[in-house]
Amino acid sequence: MTKVSMTVNGKAASGDVEGRTLLSSFLRDTLELTGTHVGCDTSQCGACVVHVDGEAVKACTMLAAEASGRKVTTIEAMSNADGSLSVLQQAFQDHHGLQCGFCTPGMVMSAAALLKENPDPTEAEIREYLEGNICRCTGYHNIVKAIMAAAGQDVSRIAAE
Structure with missing residues (x-):
């Protein structure tokens, strides 16, 4: 197991993951941020796109360990501060x-x-x-x-x- 720590939607997040754990799995299963969808597991559909350090990334093609120490933004953070739609x-x-x-x-x-x-x-x-x-x-x-x-x-x- 590997300890990963990152900033997700402006908050510190960490967890122990296997080396093969995808960022999409870490977000959905460990952090329970289920807005990041996984439709194909092969980087074809784009339903899992998140931002890592401000760049669009398919979370099903990035290991959680690769995101360690980085800033990740998911769909859950796209609304306005008051919860209204952006x-x-x-x-x-x-x-x-x-x-x-x-x-x-x-x-x-x-x-x-x-x-x-x-x-x-x-x-x-x-x-x-x-x-x-x-x-x-x-x-x-x-x-x-x-x-x-x-x-x-x-x-x-x-x-x-």
Whole structure:
């Protein structure tokens, strides 16, 4: 067993893990932060995206030990301090950027990383950035629209689908 310590959502977190324990498992099973979803275990779906030291990372491909000493942010920390939805989360709700919701945490975390890197992305840039996230329900149209809206872009010209 290996002792890991990290800052998760602004709070110190630690635990004993086997060397093979994935960050996604540590977050879900040890810390009970179940908003980080695991859909494939092969880094294909993106439902497990979290931020490690401010960078988007698929938590199913990173060992918990690799995150030791680092800052991890999960979907649970994306809301406003008062518990209300962030601008990005509200845009997903307002523009129907979710259906079953399974991919939504990873989509929101990826979108937040994109908007940090590029605060005014084009539709093509959003679609390219989300290539590592799979949604089986929405067809991506409303996800892209929600991200554009969160960036402050006028989405009234985009037809509802």
